[in-house]
Amino acid sequence: MIPEPLHSILDSARWAPSGDNTQPWQFEVVDDLNFIIHAHDTRDWCVYDRDGHASELSIGTLLETLTLAAQPFGLQPRFELQDHTDAQRFAIRVSLMPYAGPRERALINAIPTRSVQRLPMPQTALRDEHLAALHASVPQGYSLQIKSSLSERWQVARMLFASGLIRYRCPEAYPVHRDIIEWDATFSEDRIPEHALGADPLTRMLMRWAMKSWKRVDWMNRYAGGAITPALQFDLATGLRCAAHVLIVAPSTPAGTLDWIAAGRAVQRLWLTCEAEGLRLQPEMTPLIFARFMREQQMFTQVEKLRDEARNIQQRLDTIWGADIAPRGVFMCRVGYAQAATSRSIRRPLRHLLHGR
Numbered sequence: 001m002i003p004e005p006l007h008s009i010l011d012s013a014r015w016a017p018s019g020d021n022t023q024p025w026q027f028e029v030v031d032d033l034n035f036i037i038h039a040h041d042t043r044d045w046c047v048y049d050r051d052g053h054a055s056e057l058s059i060g061t062l063l064e065t066l067t068l069a070a071q072p073f074g075l076q077p078r079f080e081l082q083d084h085t086d087a088q089r090f091a092i093r094v095s096l097m098p099y100a101g102p103r104e105r106a107l108i109n110a111i112p113t114r115s116v117q118r119l120p121m122p123q124t125a126l127r128d129e130h131l132a133a134l135h136a137s138v139p140q141g142y143s144l145q146i147k148s149s150l151s152e153r154w155q156v157a158r159m160l161f162a163s164g165l166i167r168y169r170c171p172e173a174y175p176v177h178r179d180i181i182e183w184d185a186t187f188s189e190d191r192i193p194e195h196a197l198g199a200d201p202l203t204r205m206l207m208r209w210a211m212k213s214w215k216r217v218d219w220m221n222r223y224a225g226g227a228i229t230p231a232l233q234f235d236l237a238t239g240l241r242c243a244a245h246v247l248i249v250a251p252s253t254p255a256g257t258l259d260w261i262a263a264g265r266a267v268q269r270l271w272l273t274c275e276a277e278g279l280r281l282q283p284e285m286t287p288l289i290f291a292r293f294m295r296e297q298q299m300f301t302q303v304e305k306l307r308d309e310a311r312n313i314q315q316r317l318d319t320i321w322g323a324d325i326a327p328r329g330v331f332m333c334r335v336g337y338a339q340a341a342t343s344r345s346i347r348r349p350l351r352h353l354l355h356g357r
């Protein structure tokens with residue numbers, strides 16, 4: 001039994017978003033006001049998390065969600081990062097302290113409803129008051145870059161298409177795509193449900209068939225233009241059909257775990273603000289990840305041609321956002337005035353997230 005209000009706070013914080021819905025956290029309750037977050041990354045199986053930064057961003061979204069979830073109880077968490085136990089794991093000690101500041105009700109209410117919208121969105125331009133709310137949502141030192149005109153969205157969509165072609169042809173990404181989709185599902189506790197991907201029925205059928213083995217995927221890619229269909233649907237069309245693409249820019253290029261966690265907090269504030277303002281969001285992280293891997297000379301794939309293409313993504317990002325800004329870009333997404341997603345990832349029950357279970 002977890003004492004109240006800690007139970008309610010953790011239960012709410014569970015709704016923080018994480019890359020591929022991995023929820024890379026467990027909670028160890030110490031007493032009424034103290035607990036430990038045991039964080040891990042997913043580099044051992046996820047090519048997109050080779051350097052652990054995607055998981056660190058997710059931990060940041062968790063800390064921001066905890067902070068908001070504690071406000072209604074007049075509490076605020078103090079976080080203390082413990083030493084890394086190994087490269088893949090670290091712990092954060094959390095103490096709940098008295099809080100007399102304002103309750104950010106709109107953001108708190110948005111915690112359970114905020115979700116990814118992966119379908120094409122209306123291209124209705126962002127209203128000025130919403131633009132202002134988005135710019136004001138990120139913490140001091142962070143800023144937003146926004147691309148919203150048709151020609152800008154087209155430029156970003158083409159870059160996303162090229163990035164999609166890398167993903168679908170990358171042998172190292174195949175097991176990730178295979179394992180993170182829960183087939184034939186509308187909701188998924190620990191993965192992404194198939195219906196949330198927004199593919200048409202024929203593409204879904206082909207994907208299901210092909211994903212059974214890398215041999216099939218490779219055959220489709222070589223002889224049936226297999227990577228093009230998903231890249232057109234999931235990357236090019238959606239890249240165009242939105243109100244804008246948004247880049248969160250950190251004060252400096254993140255240098256370690258603390259910087260990535262801080263960036264994750266900015267991500268969750270932006271995402272919750274969008275939800276509170278009736279805007280939906282989809283992260284577009286792989287171009288940033290590929291560009292970073294190239295900048296830091298990480299061999300994310302054995303296929304040289306794909307590494308060359310990733311280098312091209314890095315150059316395109318520099319062109320789109322500016323060579324001085326792109327390396328500080330910690331989160332990229334598209335936003336728009338769309339309906340809430342009807343298929344979504346849900347979460348593991350709190351009892352499954354208790355450390356040592």
Ligand SMILES: Cc1cc2nc3c(=O)[nH]c(=O)nc-3n(C[C@H](O)[C@H](O)[C@H](O)COP(=O)(O)O)c2cc1C
Pocket residue numbers: 015016017018019020021022054055057058061114115116118191192282283284285286344345346
């Ligand atoms: C750091 C991070 C990176 C993500 N990258 C992507 C992405 O590139 N594409 C995408 O469609 N969703 C991405 N997501 C969204 C997650 O898949 C999603 O948050 C998770 O499955 C939980 O679903 P929910 O946000 O609908 O609750 C990302 C989320 C986080 C926190």
